[in-house]
Amino acid sequence: MMNPEEHAFYRKFSKKSQVEKLAFIATLTDDEAVRLQFTWQAWARDKQLTPPGAWATWVIMAGRGFGKTRTGAEQTRIWAEEDSNARIALVARTAADIRDVMVEGESGILAISPPWFKPHYEPSKRRLTWPNGAQATTYSAEQPDQLAGPQHTKFWADERSTWQYDETWDQLQFGLRLGANPQGVVTMTPRPTKAVKALLKDETTVVTRGSTRENKGNLAKRFYREITRKYEGTRLGRQELEGEVIEDVDGALWKRESMIEALRVFKHPELKRIVVGVDPSVTSTEESAETGIVIAGVGIDDHGYVLQDRSLLASPNEWAKEVIAGYYLLEADRVIGEVNNGGDLVETVLRNIDKAISYKSVRATRGKQLRAEPVSSFYERSLIHHVGVFPDLEDQMCSWVPGEKSPDRLDALVWAFTEMMVGQVQIGGMMVDTDLRNQEEIEEDEQEQEQAYALFR
Numbered sequence: 001m002m003n004p005e006e007h008a009f010y011r012k013f014s015k016k017s018q019v020e021k022l023a024f025i026a027t028l029t030d031d032e033a034v035r036l037q038f039t040w041q042a043w044a045r046d047k048q049l050t051p052p053g054a055w056a057t058w059v060i061m062a063g064r065g066f067g068k069t070r071t072g073a074e075q076t077r078i079w080a081e082e083d084s085n086a087r088i089a090l091v092a093r094t095a096a097d098i099r100d101v102m103v104e105g106e107s108g109i110l111a112i113s114p115p116w117f118k119p120h121y122e123p124s125k126r127r128l129t130w131p132n133g134a135q136a137t138t139y140s141a142e143q144p145d146q147l148a149g150p151q152h153t154k155f156w157a158d159e160r161s162t163w164q165y166d167e168t169w170d171q172l173q174f175g176l177r178l179g180a181n182p183q184g185v186v187t188m189t190p191r192p193t194k195a196v197k198a199l200l201k202d203e204t205t206v207v208t209r210g211s212t213r214e215n216k217g218n219l220a221k222r223f224y225r226e227i228t229r230k231y232e233g234t235r236l237g238r239q240e241l242e243g244e245v246i247e248d249v250d251g252a253l254w255k256r257e258s259m260i261e262a263l264r265v266f267k268h269p270e271l272k273r274i275v276v277g278v279d280p281s282v283t284s285t286e287e288s289a290e291t292g293i294v295i296a297g298v299g300i301d302d303h304g305y306v307l308q309d310r311s312l313l314a315s316p317n318e319w320a321k322e323v324i325a326g327y328y329l330l331e332a333d334r335v336i337g338e339v340n341n342g343g344d345l346v347e348t349v350l351r352n353i354d355k356a357i358s359y360k361s362v363r364a365t366r367g368k369q370l371r372a373e374p375v376s377s378f379y380e381r382s383l384i385h386h387v388g389v390f391p392d393l394e395d396q397m398c399s400w401v402p403g404e405k406s407p408d409r410l411d412a413l414v415w416a417f418t419e420m421m422v423g424q425v426q427i428g429g430m431m432v433d434t435d436l437r438n439q440e441e442i443e444e445d446e447q448e449q450e451q452a453y454a455l456f457r
């Protein structure tokens with residue numbers, strides 16, 4: 001552990017201007033400069049340093065790019081340095097997130113470790129071992145069972161509000177009982193889920209809040225520009241940039257607490273139908289929208305269940321593969337694709353890969369609002385449940401106000417439930433979809449389709 005004089009020295013250094021820092025570094029030998037470079041206390045902002053006092057959980061809830069992951073990684077290194085018997089749990093939403101962000105990411109553990117204290121990473125054993133013998137094991141929040149059994153001295157949990165199962169958290173807490181001071185750090189963009197609120201209320205929790213702006217000096221200009229352009233002035237911007245917890249939004253069709261949290265389940269009954277709703281994006285440039293891919297079912301209890309959100313930013317071929325993978329994995333009986341934005345392109349692209357899937361197109365042009373309302377009323381009547389947590393989808397549902405352009409994941413969800421739960425029109429004993437478009441809208445659709453096809457020529 002660093003002695004108090006050293007600590008004070010580095011904290012003083014951290015507050016100096018860029019010019020003063022460089023002038024000081026110029027007086028150092030190469031070795032000293034490298035040492036300084038890897039001394040977190042010399043660079044961290046106050047909010048990024050281990051809070052004083054006794055706490056069990058340190059929650060860092062801040063905007064994008066604040067330095068959450070960096071702080072989690074540095075705290076993990078400090079714990080490993082302090083205790084050669086440390087057994088640290090590293091948990092994130094998926095195994096890929098752990099590897100790509102927490103361990104191998106640009107602000108992950110390997111990147112911030114000095115050459116003389118770099119852990120040896122064995123992905124197949126899900127283990128990191130530091131030179132002094134301290135160890136960390138990685139756990140995917142998708143597999144709560146992995147955490148049943150192992151015990152730990154400390155943990156770092158990244159993006160807690162995106163974990164699919166609360167059981168992962170419960171198991172983690174249960175196994176946190178080694179050493180003199182079992183505790184952990186949680187890094188995340190704020191989302192007012194029930195689990196997060198409970199964590200914030202706990203009296204053994206300390207909370208650090210912050211905004212993207214606070215770390216502007218350390219962010220790539222392009223990242224900062226793009227993220228602020230994407231969110232500035234929007235409702236989600238207060239969450240994504242300012243790190244604020246946004247409760248219900250006036251005018252939104254979905255209320256977080258009563259219509260999503262209260263109805264959430266972690267298991268579903270036998271399902272009568274399963275469909276994949278797709279809201280396609282026709283291009284795959286950075287700016288363009290994601291393709292919404294939401295898989296949902298209807299149970300033998302006639303309630304609706306949201307099963308998976310596989311939405312992604314990808315080229316048509318890539319999202320088509322994602323749709324088809326989900327279709328087979330969950331044994332869906334149909335894919336429902338939206339026509340007005342890329343048209344029968346969806347069908348063409350899907351069939352290119354797989355001729356056998358069952359597909360139906362739907363038309364969006366007139367009033368997405370009109371389609372979203374009946375679906376939200378099912379939620380209001382407690383008839384639709386989310387099986388696990390779908391953070392991005394739920395953000396879209398709770399922040400979209402009718403009249404605005406509706407977001408992709410929400411659209412995909414609306415398609416899925418419109419197909420399964422909202423009645424179609426009966427004409428002469430046959431189920432027929434109504435096409436509400438007028439001539440102008442039909443022409444617009446055709447133009448969009450034409451543009452979409454052009455991409456493939």
Ligand SMILES: Nc1ncnc2c1ncn2[C@@H]1O[C@H](COP(=O)(O)OP(=O)(O)OP(=O)(O)O)[C@@H](O)[C@H]1O
Pocket residue numbers: 043044045048063064065066067068069070071106107215218219
């Ligand atoms: N105090 C600091 N000094 C220097 N660089 C920092 C500091 N804090 C963070 N950074 C750097 O800023 C960048 C963004 O940090 P980080 O990835 O930890 O942010 P984040 O909040 O996890 O972002 P995201 O919302 O994208 O997950 C990284 O390159 C990180 O190393």
Ligand SMILES: [Mg+2]
Pocket residue numbers: 068069070
């Ligand atoms: Mg991060």
